[in-house]
Amino acid sequence: MDKLTRIKQLVGQLNQYNYQYYVMDQPIVSDKEYDVLYDELVALEKETNILLPDSPTLRVGGEPLKNFASHRHTAPLWSLDKAKTEEELLTWDARVKRLLGENQVPLEYVIEHKFDGLTINLTYEGGELVQAATRGNGAVGESILPQVKTIRSLPLSIEFEGKMEVQGEGLMKLSVLEAYNKKALDPLKNARNAAAGALRNLDPKVTATRKLDAFCYNIGYSEGTSFATHMEMIDFLRKNKFPVNQYIKLCSSITEVIAEIQQIKDKAKDLDFLTDGLVIKINDLRVREQLGYTQKFPRWAIAFKFEAQEVTTELRDVLWQVGRTGKLTPSAVLEPVDIGGVTVSRATLNNWEDIQRKKVKKGCRVWLRRSNDVIPEIMGAIEEECEGAKEVEKPEYCPACGSEVIEKGAHIFCPNTLSCKPQMVSAIVHYSSRDAMDIEGFSEKTAEQLYETLGIKDIADLYQLSYENLISLERFGDKKAKNLLQAIEKSKDCRLDAFVYALGIPNVGRKTATDLANYFKSLEKIMEAQYEELITLPDVGGIVAASIVDFFQDEKILGSIQRLLDKGLHPKYQGEEKEESIFTEKTVVVTGTLKNYSRKEIKELLEKLGAKITSSVSKNTDYVLAGEEAGSKLDKAQEIINAGVETNLRILTEEEFETMIK
Ligand SMILES: NC(=O)c1ccc[n+]([C@@H]2O[C@H](COP(=O)([O-])OP(=O)(O)OC[C@H]3O[C@@H](n4cnc5c(N)ncnc54)[C@H](O)[C@@H]3O)[C@@H](O)[C@H]2O)c1
């Protein structure tokens, strides 16, 4: 293909993607796929000097929708040039310095998050928010004032009275998106499009249901004030109570910028809002004026893009796997794809209902998102690319044992708890795991042998195994058999919390098992616990409480537990574990904000160290642990010490505390 043809093809394709992304808020390719084509176009245009008039490299964003009134911005809005590597960043910096020429001042740079939402431009006049608009094509956007007013963090009135345009990004917090998707009939695939789609919805009531947020980062125009630097401008925004993200870093060289990027790059995944990189800007606004703009970007700023955490790929198949509780979970088989530097070929689809809601079919292209290094999740299908795709069939029979399955809520179960192999094998492995009964020597392989060769169909059967049984198994010698028998015997004398965990109650992890043991102190009491009482425990919510109650109402389970007890199992409550420490029996007051502990964490740690925690300071207090911005309690402690009365009271900083417990 000759280059002109390819250029025409790319322009056509990218304009189509732009339309889907900017106008419809329904992208059909990932940003990564878009960027690859865009970069190819930029390179070809440079090489051939051919620039088609409708090339996306000449234009900002997309055209405004006719349904909204259009709004002409006083100061135009721009796109951002981007760098993906340190070299590209250095090239940008060199270009800036070259443009500034000889007698330039040393440059300062600010780094901010690059929020991935919808650009909003807010107009204030006489201290009131009078207009809000999308970026549109940079010169003209859509007027979306009622929609923007649903964002509670944006001020409707401010102190400053001149005319001013404030730019920011409207977004949906990731936790809000997750909560929304749990209930939504039509789950949202991505936080950016969720925010963009909500703000460009004609009905502000719909916008309000999405509970959007915003961060402001620029003043495009302001009457009667001027700022020397970006930092000054940001201060002004903060003073006028605009939502400004707390992260902003001032650097005095490009080397410092690069070091900072290295520092915070990996932390971006943990933020509660979507970002697609960082923005680096020259701090001095007069220098910005000198540098000016290209057709599309400011020359004084650049986006440093991170590796995408969202990609698209093909869903090839869905396999159903049977877990310990008999639940069938769908596991997606994908065409292998690189996501954030890792190649993945499997992903989670939570359950049958999830597959329906997300409208995914075998052969569809799907959106895949990776967060916090867990297994990536399929967010939804690209409906335009599901042609010829086949429905995922709802399993009628267990893939492992062939039993007819049953449905409970959104989930599908194999009811054959007695002879469905994966259920029994994983139940044995869980029961004997270190945090549970700690029976050494139970690999998955061994559990399979017991199931297949010895016909173990119930955990209680483990206590019936004989030396002859075990020695008859493949890869079992005298020593291995004896050790295993001994470990099984030893487990009869077990701790209550370990036993409760070993039972494998759905939604009850090790921590909850310990809490239950500490609270109820005996197996009988836990088995009889009522829902109302369970939910009074600190970390037990409705779902966990209901699982516990249901579990102990199941006849089969009660039978199993009884058989275990008949075999001589004796779960004992051992009392709460407390470490002997300098804090044992000491009275401690915590005040102010600690850097390394939340209130709950420090309370738990101190309790574990044996301290008594109280809330008011007196001369009988032993320690006041004072974090930042400690107030009246710290003053009171100081007073007591200064008064010279007889007291053991000591004030500790967080650092001192940490050295003491080392
Ligand atoms: N998937 C698709 O189909 C598709 C289509 C078009 C564009 N895109 C994506 O969008 C990118 C280009 O889009 P663009 O021009 O809208 O955006 P951009 O990536 O060029 O960035 C400019 C925007 O960044 C935002 N921003 C966020 N935080 C900021 C901060 N701290 N300071 C300044 N600005 C900040 C602003 O809203 C500004 O408008 C492409 O690289 C591509 O990844 C994807």
Ligand SMILES: [Zn+2]
């Ligand atoms: Zn089964």
